[in-house]
Amino acid sequence: MATGVHHVEDVMGMAVSIHVRDDIDPGVISTVVAWLHHVDATFSTYKMESPVSQFGLGLISADQLSEEVRDVLTLCESLREETSGAFDIGCVPAPNGSTLDPSGLVKGWSIERAAELLEAHGATNFCINAGGDIALRGNAEPDQPWRIGIRHPTEPLASAAVLSLGGRAAIATSATYERGAHIIDPKTGEPTAELASVTIVGEDLTYVDAYATAVFVMGLNGAEWLLETHPELDAFVIGHDGLTWETPGFNRWRSS
């Protein structure tokens, strides 16, 4: 039986599962949960009073933003340039009425920071899952890496692949298999439809999550682009026709 601490927090409009396998002070979980609520209050596009909403609506200027918000928005702009606009936080209508929505980066970024918080408080074996985007460290059991399933696009309770991830790893999946869910192509303003799901495996969830979104928008050529520009990352792509494509390095993560 697993020891450690398990906690599920409903925050940022989703469930965040925190599984720590070390016997840490349960107060550490409260610290992580407080961080996630701080992120929600700061970056939410559902809260009109959040600094990001205020900035997106033109009510405050860039120099009135905190260093934290400026850093995140600047990183978003760098990613927009790098992905030729496939990752763009400034063009799709947000719930607050503006068209500034950094949620696509904030999720991965905040969970990676949460992982750093756990590490700083002595946790070495843990897995944080925020709505399907995962940052993990160490092992699930002694000498047994975390077994991570990639959701099958049409069979919600099955996996399309099962991976063994240990040490420091991050995995994010971009997909639209849920009713009403969609990802907009910033260039056309229309939902993207070429792929069923895109999974990226790497070390830092901040980038892994953003590139999953960008590749999903770019389509299959996006996976080729990622292979050329980011050989340190691996991708697993599922098409609507049941074909899959993966980077040559992806197979090493498969669980035997």
Added chain:
Amino acid sequence: MPTPNDPYDDIVTPPVPDDRLSQLADRSAARPSELELNPPRHNGSKRRHAAKGSRSAALGLAVVSTLGMAAYLHQASQSSGSAATIASAPATTSTKKPFETKSLNDGVWNGDPSTNRWGLVQVAITVSGGKITAASAPLYPSDDNRSLSINRIAIPKLVQSTLTAQNGNVNSVSGATSTSESYQTSLQSAIDKSHAAS
């Protein structure tokens, strides 16, 4: 010169206005009125399909890197003067097809083997209809991991397969579970519940 006891250490420098962020704000603020002024066009319009648009964007990236290779090839096999012809060709053609070039002759062109800081390399391109249709590296360094990763960049290839369903035990699930509502019906939710019960 700051000392370990610098009394000004605690003084926070006022943030400098960031042009990029201001532009971002302008861009996002301008959008709603643009949307009102320009309602979505109908099917008959010339708007490109989402996938096609991104495909050509990605293709553009590929052509840029291939052109870079073509310039290198030229430089390796001929004088450096004509390398500039290929490298500058995109700028002199029409803006509609910025990467089209008339300088390439059909055939398979091998670059001279050349030693770079990773070892001996040679690249080859196949030109058909004036366009580069294939590129390969007949000679490349393969001594260390760094070279291997460079080879992977030079000849990227995705591995194609057929989707199968796996039902093994997992600790966590990666997927687009975007809302709390959808989480309730997810495999991840079942995993979390089983841990809560143990």
